[in-house]
Amino acid sequence: MSAILELRKVTKVYGRAAAVENIDFALERGEVHALLGENGAGKSTLTKMMAGVVAPTSGTLWLEGREIQLATPSEALKAGIAMVFQETSLVQSMTVAQNLFLGKEKFFNRMRGINIAAQQFMQSLSFQVDPTLLVGALGAAKKQMVEIARAMLLEAKVIVFDEPTASLTPEEKRHFFDLIATLKKRGISVIFISHALEEALAISDRTTVLRDGKHVLTDLTAHLDRAKIVQAMVGRDLSQELYGTRKSAVRPAGKRVLSVQNLRVGNMVKNNSLSVFAGQITGVFGLVGSGRTETFKVVAGVIKRDYSHGGDVILGGKAVRYRVPAQGIRDGVAYITEDRKAEGFFETMSIKSNIFMGLLAKARFGRFWLRGRDVDAVGERWTRSLHVRSVSKSARVIELSGGNQQKVVIAKSLVQEPELIIFDEPTRGVDVGAIAEIHQLINRLADEGKAVVVISSYLPEVMLLSDRLLVARQGKVVEEFSALDATEEKLMYAAVH
Amino acid sequence: MVEMISNLAALLFGRRKSTLSIPILDGALKPNNLLEEAPVFAEREGLEDLALAPDGTLYAACGQQVFRVSDTGAFEQVCSFERDVTALAVGDAIGLAVGLGNAVRLHAGSTAEIQIDRCDGQPLNAVNALHAAADGTLLISDGSATRPYPEWRHDLLEKGSSGRLLRHDPRSGNTTTLASGLGYSFGAFADAQGQVLVAEAWKHQLSSVGNSGARQVVLPALPGYPARMAPAVGGGFWLSVFACRTQLVEFVLGEDAYRHEMMRSIEPRYWVAPALSSGADFLEPLQGGSVKQMGILKPWAPPRSYGLLLRVGDDFVPQFALHSRVGGRHHGVVAAVQRGDELFVLAKGAGRILRLSAAQASQGAAL
Numbered sequence: 001m002s003a004i005l006e007l008r009k010v011t012k013v014y015g016r017a018a019a020v021e022n023i024d025f026a027l028e029r030g031e032v033h034a035l036l037g038e039n040g041a042g043k044s045t046l047t048k049m050m051a052g053v054v055a056p057t058s059g060t061l062w063l064e065g066r067e068i069q070l071a072t073p074s075e076a077l078k079a080g081i082a083m084v085f086q087e088t089s090l091v092q093s094m095t096v097a098q099n100l101f102l103g104k105e106k107f108f109n110r111m112r113g114i115n116i117a118a119q120q121f122m123q124s125l126s127f128q129v130d131p132t133l134l135v136g137a138l139g140a141a142k143k144q145m146v147e148i149a150r151a152m153l154l155e156a157k158v159i160v161f162d163e164p165t166a167s168l169t170p171e172e173k174r175h176f177f178d179l180i181a182t183l184k185k186r187g188i189s190v191i192f193i194s195h196a197l198e199e200a201l202a203i204s205d206r207t208t209v210l211r212d213g214k215h216v217l218t219d220l221t222a223h224l225d226r227a228k229i230v231q232a233m234v235g236r237d238l239s240q241e242l243y244g245t246r247k248s249a250v251r252p253a254g255k256r257v258l259s260v261q262n263l264r265v266g267n268m269v270k271n272n273s274l275s276v277f278a279g280q281i282t283g284v285f286g287l288v289g290s291g292r293t294e295t296f297k298v299v300a301g302v303i304k305r306d307y308s309h310g311g312d313v314i315l316g317g318k319a320v321r322y323r324v325p326a327q328g329i330r331d332g333v334a335y336i337t338e339d340r341k342a343e344g345f346f347e348t349m350s351i352k353s354n355i356f357m358g359l360l361a362k363a364r365f366g367r368f369w370l371r372g373r374d375v376d377a378v379g380e381r382w383t384r385s386l387h388v389r390s391v392s393k394s395a396r397v398i399e400l401s402g403g404n405q406q407k408v409v410i411a412k413s414l415v416q417e418p419e420l421i422i423f424d425e426p427t428r429g430v431d432v433g434a435i436a437e438i439h440q441l442i443n444r445l446a447d448e449g450k451a452v453v454v455i456s457s458y459l460p461e462v463m464l465l466s467d468r469l470l471v472a473r474q475g476k477v478v479e480e481f482s483a484l485d486a487t488e489e490k491l492m493y494a495a496v497h
Numbered sequence: 498m499v500e501m502i503s504n505l506a507a508l509l510f511g512r513r514k515s516t517l518s519i520p521i522l523d524g525a526l527k528p529n530n531l532l533e534e535a536p537v538f539a540e541r542e543g544l545e546d547l548a549l550a551p552d553g554t555l556y557a558a559c560g561q562q563v564f565r566v567s568d569t570g571a572f573e574q575v576c577s578f579e580r581d582v583t584a585l586a587v588g589d590a591i592g593l594a595v596g597l598g599n600a601v602r603l604h605a606g607s608t609a610e611i612q613i614d615r616c617d618g619q620p621l622n623a624v625n626a627l628h629a630a631a632d633g634t635l636l637i638s639d640g641s642a643t644r645p646y647p648e649w650r651h652d653l654l655e656k657g658s659s660g661r662l663l664r665h666d667p668r669s670g671n672t673t674t675l676a677s678g679l680g681y682s683f684g685a686f687a688d689a690q691g692q693v694l695v696a697e698a699w700k701h702q703l704s705s706v707g708n709s710g711a712r713q714v715v716l717p718a719l720p721g722y723p724a725r726m727a728p729a730v731g732g733g734f735w736l737s738v739f740a741c742r743t744q745l746v747e748f749v750l751g752e753d754a755y756r757h758e759m760m761r762s763i764e765p766r767y768w769v770a771p772a773l774s775s776g777a778d779f780l781e782p783l784q785g786g787s788v789k790q791m792g793i794l795k796p797w798a799p800p801r802s803y804g805l806l807l808r809v810g811d812d813f814v815p816q817f818a819l820h821s822r823v824g825g826r827h828h829g830v831v832a833a834v835q836r837g838d839e840l841f842v843l844a845k846g847a848g849r850i851l852r853l854s855a856a857q858a859s860q861g862a863a864l
Contacts, residue, residue: 250863253524255814259718261518262744273521312518317717468524480523482863 003062004029004189005050005081005158010059012045019045020213022059027158032180032190034204034221036197038233038403038431042213043193047160050191051083052076074103082156084147084164092136096122096146099135100153125149126175139288145172148179159183160191163429165199172288177203195431196458197226209233234433247483250467254278257420257451260295262311265303268294270475271311276420276453281446283466284455284477286495291475292455293338296422300335301328315420329361334418336410338425338455344409347398351388351408352379354397358412382411387437403434410441421445422453427461439465459488471495517751519742520720525807525815531853531861532804532830533821538841538852539570546585546596546626546725547843547850549834555841556593557850558582563595566850576604583646584638588629591667596624598646601637603667613637616663616672623649623660626696626725628685636685636693637663637672650770652681653699654749654756662695662706676706686726686734688811694734696723701742703813715813721805722771727834729808730855733816735833738805739845740771745782745799773829774846775801794824802828802846808859817862819853827851 003026012019020042027033037043048054049061052070061068063079070076073083090099097111097118118131127145135143144164151159165173180203183190194200200207201221208218209232216232258276263269269291276282286292297303299313301322313320315331322328325335337343345354356375382388386407390400397408406426413421423442427435442465446452456462462469469486471479471494479494522528543560550556555566561581564572575593584596593604599621600614614621616639623646626638642659644652651657660679665672676682676695684696693706694715703716703723716723721738729735749756749769759768766772769782776794781801788798804821821827821844829846835855842851 252816253814255812256524256718259520261520273518273523275521275524277524314718470523477523480527482527484863 002029002065003027004064006062007046007049007056008060008062010046010049010056010061012042012049012054013057018213020049020210023210023213023215025208025215025218027189027191028206029189030184030187031205032184032192032203034200034207035191035193035210036200036207036229036233037210037216038401038433041210041233041431043210044162045213046210047083047162047191047193050076050081050158051160052081053083077154077156080155080157081160082151082154082158083160084144084151084162090135090143090146090150093134095132095134096129096138097131099146100131100150102150104153121153122149125152125179148176152183156188158189158191160193162193163195164192165194165196173199195427195429195435197229197432201226201229230432233431247464247467250483251280251446253280253468254449254451257316258299259314260299260311261314262309263295263298263313264306264310265291265294265298266306268475269298269305272472272476273311274470274477276451277468278419278451279446279449280467281442281452281454281465283462283469283483284453284472285457285459285462285469285491286472288457289474290472290495292472293424295472296335296424296453296455299328299420300333300422301325302335326361329416329418332417332419333422334413334416334420335422336413336424336426338428340405340409345397345405345412348396350379350394350396351383351390351400352376352394354408355379355382355411355415358415362416378415382415386411386414386441401431401434403430403438406430406434406438410438414445418450420451420453422455424455425457426454427456427458435461459491463488463491517744517747519744519747520718522720522741522805522818522820526720526805526818527862528820528822529818529862530822530825531819531858532806532827532842532844532851533825535819535827535842535851535853537849539566539572539850540848541572542848543581544843544845544848544850545582545831547727547832547834547841548585548587548627549727549836549841550587551589553836554587555834555836556585556587557843558585558595563593570850570852578602581647584624584627586627586629586635588633588635590633591629591635591665594627594629594635596627596637598622598624600624601627601635601665603635603665611667611670613665613672616661617674619661621663623652625649626682626684628687628726630687630691630693631689632687632691633667634687635665635667636675636687637665638682638685638695639663640681640683640698648765649681649683649698650765650768651760654760654768654770656750657681657699660697662693664693674710675708676704676710676712683739684723684725684737686728688734689728689732694726696726696736698722698724698739703736703809716809716815721803724830725832727832730835730837733808733810735835735840736807736809736815737830737833737843738803738807739773739829739831741800741803741805743771743799743801745769746771772802772846773831774826775828776824798823804828804830804844804846806830806833806842808862817859819858819862 005027007025011021035043049056052073052075097114100118115131129142204221207221209216255278257278260274263272284292298305388404388407454465466483469481470477541559546558548556557564557566562577563575580597583598586594595602603611621639622642623640625640625646628636639661641652641657658680660682662676680697680699682695683698686694701719702714704712705715721741724737724739726734726736800823804827806819808816810816826847827844831845832843834841838855840853840855
């Protein structure tokens, strides 16, 4: 095989810090290459250089044996390099079809024609997505499908997937892996960034690991295993620390903090009932579309239940019906979103300002007594408490790695001193080092007597964290397991059948 | 203001009325088959209550008799009455106390028989639970002032709230009212700290009652109708739940005209109301809606009767539950007592006393 894309001695420096340093990387024609590393290891910077989003400070890029310079993403696309971003880059207010053909429009466009072409193309990929729907109305998995379809439509020679499977169900993942196999057969080269190491091990031909902006190893995936990769990524063996142990004891349930009874939200949540208890982690597992997120968004006041026959939400023995999330926050409910970029933080504001925003949301009248210097104090305290790592104290949240962004989102909620904390996909798009820290934090909260809910699509995570597990299917909780009794097979069976 | 308008709209458009929801059986109350699969210790038609003497002897009330139950499950008659025994308690200070519907009779050793049939000028009417407290007093639950004990269904459908909790002190001979206006009291208990608890069946809650009569709800929103309580070894207590709530019954309770017509024209055992046992008669409500099909109960069938016993901690948090689910036999749990590791449960609907290991039940329920 010959290298289709090569990066030779590339370095990218932001300010005084080098995001990637002196890296050599070669992508063979028709290979699937897994690019792994903790958040902040330099994966995104490296791939952004390939996609023309950032220019290297030094070093060169070679495509099919010719040196190239990519000043913009459109130049990279023209050259045949497409990137499917971790956080969806689709235009929310446009339809699926419009997004697919964005930038490829003709002078005169007929919507019907675009819709039909989009429908045919999506069907050819076996993606069940209605092209006339607004992207904003789609779930995370479907958005990912559109994102992938767009890259396919551009007939790219190299496709970079940044965390493509984070929001996909197991079935959809299998489908996605088939798709990768198809791309490979067509001679398309794929770079695959994922924090789910099993996936990388399963589908990639070669693996490259970066750490702190430096190249650590590149080898045939067949020669590697999970432990070796994790060790290369973090410099220590974390696999046991993360998912290696099975729960031998569970925390006893405290008082019933939340009781959801016969909740209905459109077609998403159908007659759902569940309880959450203090001093315990309640895991909620289910496939995408099972109504998990919507149920807890109603609890937190982010969305509203049906007006008629909408059921009851009873918090601490009191029936509540929030119009806005601030009411829920004041009652001690914290919802930590699965989509941090859209709903979790103000990306251009600093870490401390974001954390302070959480405090402002909690205080109803007290906010008038909050002072500017409180911003620094609160920010400093929580940054230290959650080990948020940034280049500088005034760094904007957008400049942080995914794991640190997630910590800011968590800090923003915890500063409100909630009694019920709902984590929705808490480690999605977060590196293994940060995952361990977030897991420790979740456990600590439960040990302190808080009622904690963890919604996760990643079975090992939800099994490891939870004391009791609820399985949602088609809009309602259908099964409950003790963590001592649950197995992956049982959970998956309940989620699917 | 918004809340007021919202309430007004709900009143006008019936939003709240249409939102019938009941707490579910999850967490510590997660269903299992421990009660259904429990070995039958003794069986006799008409079993009503259990009591454990301080020396560990097990007593059972059945029909008009009180029996001593041997370790093999054999019944040995202790005494007999002219009316059905509706409640039973045994204690050092009170001896054998027996509820007879509208009276309580005490046989304290060699002393003469004492009968209590009124308190604060009001006659007893539906004595359904007795508890010998550690301080030597007797707690008496008088479920309803309007309906006798066998007519508990009537009291529910009439939304009765005339229950009383009384305390009798054998030393002074005085009987005092601790609480009144209860939504069917069906269980009285004094915990290790001397705190008095009363189960209000129609309000689905447990309340603590102070000496001044002040009540505080300690275990609200139960998914069923709570009944008698008994101390558990290691602290806390066992709470029998004689039937589970259903949305259908809650709905009927909100439909006054329908309910009155049903009570007027239909035999009580076929009312849309909780039952202690079910499945024996095709005329039971909902059969027209095919709860059973081809003789098989649909798995989602609402529980007309159910078997449920809760283990509640000192902090009033349920720790685990034992179930006999829909379609099972050991329904209508009205009493339980624990002797060492042995747990005796009375499933009145089946006329059976079940015997389980409390430790094994705890482990089984944890999974």
